[in-house]
Amino acid sequence: MAVISSIEKLEAIYGSLDTIGEASTAKVADHVTPAYARIIEAAPFLVLATVGPEGLDCSPRGDRPGFVRIADPKTLLLPDRRGNNRIDSLRNVVRDPRVGLMFLIPGSGNALRINGTAEVETDAALCGSFAVEGKAPRSVLVIRVGEVYFQCARAIIRAGLWQAESQVDPRSLPTPGAILAEMSAGRVGGEAYDTAWPTRARESMW
Template sequence: MAAITSMAELEAIYGALDSVGEASMAKVADHVTPAYRRFIEAAPFLALATAGPEGLDCSPRGDRPGFVRIADPRTLLLPDRHGNNRIDSLRNLVRDPRVGLMFLIPGSGNALRINGRAEIETDSGLLASFAVEGRAPRTVLVIRVGEVYFQCARAIIRAGLWDAGSQVDPRSLPTPGAILAEMSEGRVGGAAYDAAWPARARESLW
């Protein structure tokens, strides 16, 4: 093993920041540009990264395209929809407001990345404005944009992420119920958990 432990060692392999090509730097904006707005409005999914005293968290967020609202070029609004109530991301943000988002759009080879700072808002009028099927989120993240840029498509191309031939038969993977049963020594999970999940998900999407 030969672990890298200094910036000098790292830059000896990859080069210094000032050696990066112009295209890699020119794409970075400090606000949501008209072109980047189109990515955000088309995206039905993002990964939300946060950090806190206990460590890091990367959480999926998904909804109908445009579920992230652009309040202005430097401010995004992200509703916190129904989940498992662990609220790992929110626990982190209370202590450390730094946040990273990666938007994915099915069929597009590019990902959109945003770094910034977030606060958790509970204004009743704001929450009501995000209601779906009569259900409002309990909180909304107000994200102050620090930088916005697109990620090149190489990773998505290598993964064949949107290729039908790359799809995995879910029957070849352990089910959530099977994983829970194994981890809890049978206290929770199992076939009954898996059988009840589709109806439970439909009733609690929002």
């Protein structure tokens, strides 16, 4: 196997940072610019990457467009909505503040990437300011922006991500209930889990 084991060997294939086009580097800012703010405010979905002693974690976050609040050009606020209470991301942030975010907007070919650090804030007034239908998040991630830049559209175009013909019939995939039943030897999950899920989701969305 031809395993790359050094930056020098890697750059011999792809080139060094000095050789790439300016468009690949001029887009990087150390704060949220007005143009990048418009993307953040329009995004209903992001993926949050964190790291901790057990390794890496990558977690989806979705809400109404603009759910990530721009406190100032160097600070973002991300409410922690209801989930499964594993809190993998929050456990990691408490122990290692480094985070990465990737924002996606349905219909847009570009993604927005932000790297920085975060802390878990539980101030009652802050959490209350993010309440939806009278329900506030239990915590808010305060994210300090280190760098922000857009990712070109090639990956999304190749994936046909927003094209209707790319959608997969959910019936062709294993359901969460089926997966749980298989993984737990039938102790949890199954058809009853899948049947109850829509109601459970509606009642615990926020």
